[in-house]
Amino acid sequence: MKKVLAVVIAIALIIACFLVGTRLYDNEPSENTTVVATETEVLPDIKDTHSDDGRTVVGISMPDKLLERWNRDGIFLRNQFEKDGCEVKLRYANNLIDTQIDDILTMIKEGADLLVIAAVDGAALGDALDVAKKANVPVIAYDRLIMDTEVVDYYVSFDNYKVGVLQAEYLIRKLNLEHSGRTKYIEFVSGDPVDNNARYFYSGAMDTLQPYIDKGRLVSRSGQHDFYETSTSQWSTDLAQQRLQIILNSYYPDDTRLDAVLCANDSTALGATRALEADYTVGNTVAVTGQDGDVANIYNIFAGTQGMTVFKDLQEESVVTVALGRSLLKGDKPDESLIADNSWDFKCAFNTTDYDNGQKVVASYLLEPVAVTADNIEELLFDSGYYSRNSSGLIYAVE
Ligand code: BGC
DSSP states (O other), X not given: OHHHHHHHHHHHHHHHHHHHHHHHHHTXXXXXXXXXXXXXXXXXXXXXXXXXXXXXXXXXXXXXXSSHHXXXXXXXXXXXXXXXXXEEEEEEOTTOHHHHHHHHHHHHHTTOSEEEEOOSSTTSOHHHHHHHHHTTOOEEEESSOOOSOSOOOEEEEEOHHHHHHHHHHHHHHHTTTTTOSSOEEEEEEOOOTTSHHHHHHHHHHHHHHHHHHHTTSEEOTTOOOSHHHHOOGGGOHXXXXXXXXXXHHHHXXXXXXXXXXXXXXHHHXXXXXXXXXXXXXXXXXXXXXXXXXXXXXXXXHHHTSSOEEEEOOHHHHHHHHHHHHHHHHTTOOOOTHHHHHHTOSSOEEEESSSOXXXXXXXXXXXXXOEEEETTTHIIIIIITSSEEEOTTOOEEEOO
16 A cells, blocks of 8 residues: 555656646746846846937837737837837737836847837836836836836826726716616626726726616626626636626526626627627617727627727827827926927826826826717718728728
8 A cells, every 4th residue: 555655656746847847948937937037137237228329219018919909009109209210119018927028128128218118017017117217218108007116207098087987978878877767787897907097997987887876777787896806807808708608697597688788998898799699688789888999899889789989099199109208308307388389189188196106196198088989980980080991891990
């Protein structure tokens, strides 16, 4: 018996060693990977990283290419910085924190004079940004606030709280919550918890819907309300779809009506409409919200399977970012006057109170989001020239 036990233990040890060996060999990033090693490897001499040959190098770090918008952000930013005579390094992090940290360090090494960063995880960039500080490179947090660090100079985004308010206001109108005698049923699909914006979208929507929830006019049969339990890691369409399918199968069997799904953005809305198509059997149209105006969702708005999206003009966001970058590169300390000096024909507010990243309140330039439904989509997205149709009627984004 003892012999058998010894053999079993020996085999277990061999397997354990093999697994540890494989992990090391694979060089998989562990959760605790720090950037200190990378920093010394990649940046032996931090002081010399600025380009000294008259070039102005702008490093742009975007989260991922899977979502339509970041591709467009990258193109707009690159085109405009290049028009200004800058050399642009544009990198996408595949939604991986370690990749984004490497991207940032590499761009500093390549001589970046300015960094524009849309964070994968807002709270994970502190160490990399300490390197930016040592290299004297100003940092603009693009669209998503970078958290828990002093090393972020400015933030450019939309009024994120208002995005949620617009989604909720649409539902209040669509479900006639003010006047309808019948209780309406809703489910919630929130964004990625490591994206600081997701909380703002959630709060804007929930604060606006709360009075109707309190009065019992709006009910979630699953009982899932709070931010974390409704959140969607990486804003994934598949995860949103899977979660809603489970909810539909558990809480909305035949003849059990659902009126709305509050989705934080278009990638999650796509998951929700797919889940409804697959597993919702009552004949009513469920009001689905979104954000971004992605092409697939625009088709769904025309088809009636998505009720609205919140449009954020990415051209405007990049125009403001480039103007801000230009000013920082000159060594200025931009403030409210940046807006007047540029006489933009769109609304932009300078905000020095609302975006506290845990270390400081980050001065922010905030643009206006707009609600888009089937009623105004032609005017807002097509007549404006943002989108167009080819000769076969296919929709494409104008670059
Ligand atoms: C952006 C949204 C986008 C989401 C997923 C958010 O930070 O503000 O526009 O839909 O990320 O990428």
